[in-house]
Amino acid sequence: MRCLFIRFNRAILFFASVGLILVLSGCGLFNVETKRQESPTVREVPFEARSGDLLKKKLLVLPFLDSELQRSRNVVDVARRTVIDELIDTRNFIVINNSDIAQDLGAFVKESKEYDMSAVSKLAAQVGVSAVIEGRILEIRAKRVGDEVGLFRKLRAQVDVAVQIRVYGAKSGREIYNGVRKATVEHETTRVGESAYSDRFLEEDPGLIRAGVKKAFTQSVGGIVKAVEKLSWEGRIAMVNGEKIYVNAGRLSGIQVGDILKVTEEGDEVFDPDNGVFIGKAQGRMKGTVEVVSYFGKDGAVAIIHSGSGFQENDPVQLY
DSSP states (O other): OHHHHHHHHHHHHHHHHHHHHHHHHHHHHHHHHHHHHSOOOOOOOOOOOOSTTOOOEEEEEOOOEESOTTSOHHHHHHHHHHHHHHHHHTTSEEEOOGGGSSSOGGGGBOTTSSBOHHHHHHHHHTTTEEEEEEEEEEEEEEEEEEEOOSSEEEEEEEEEEEEEEEEEETTTOOEEEEEEEEEEEEEEEEEETTOOOOHHHHTTOHHHHHHHHHHHHHHHHHHHHHHHHTSOOOEEEEEEETTEEEESOOTTTTOOTTOEEEEEOOOOEEEOTTTOOEEEEOOOOEEEEEEEEEEETTTEEEEEEEEEOOOOTTOEEEEO
16 A cells, blocks of 8 residues: 555656646747747948949929910929939939928919029028929920721820920029920820810820820930039038038938048139129038948938038038
């Protein structure tokens, strides 16, 4: 009887030990699984922000204008979107939002149905814009060139478009490009039954106008690119906080960690002594240099003082 009791106690101890091992093992497995679910530590690593020495210039594309005020606003919206898309596709430019300009741009449209580009350029320069672009539709003429018989008639129409593009350098406030382009395209649309389809109605046809306007303004993009490429890249100091200098251009603009930027004073305005016409701004005195160490925001860079002193908000910066 005593032997049975001893064996029984041994059995209880054995199963208790096994149970304890399983519990401890289970805890260990649980801890391992928990560690696997933890998010890895993310660290910033150096990477290339640009290829070569090219820095992207910021552009302001104003709301496009139309010589005929009664025409649908959709026409100029399509025109502006076409130019913006073409400029972005070059990968050389950043088109900023018009809302980045503190004032209502419509207030700068003169009676001559064009913008006061010199005034807009001054505002644009304050937010690091290199050039301001104005687009204007001068003329749209459409006519039928073919018609099929039937309930759903396929109508072939021709549209002649004339457009104008003006580009001003934001820093100088002077015109650097002014071009008029014309385009003729044929486009097919559909009408139902015997409903009237006048030439005036064709001039409002979205598909027809899109084709004509896109072709005309696309022809202007090459001139815009060549004109803006001649401008030197320039950024601005957005804020000075102790030893840290915050610049209004970063990775999106092509600024790389390790870049040395030259900081200058705001240059003086220069006017023609004969007629008083504004010529541009002279290069300001160099204050020193800063070195880019990281980025912030959508397109900003953080730098530290490399040489010099006296850096202030809105000081111009350029690649050294």
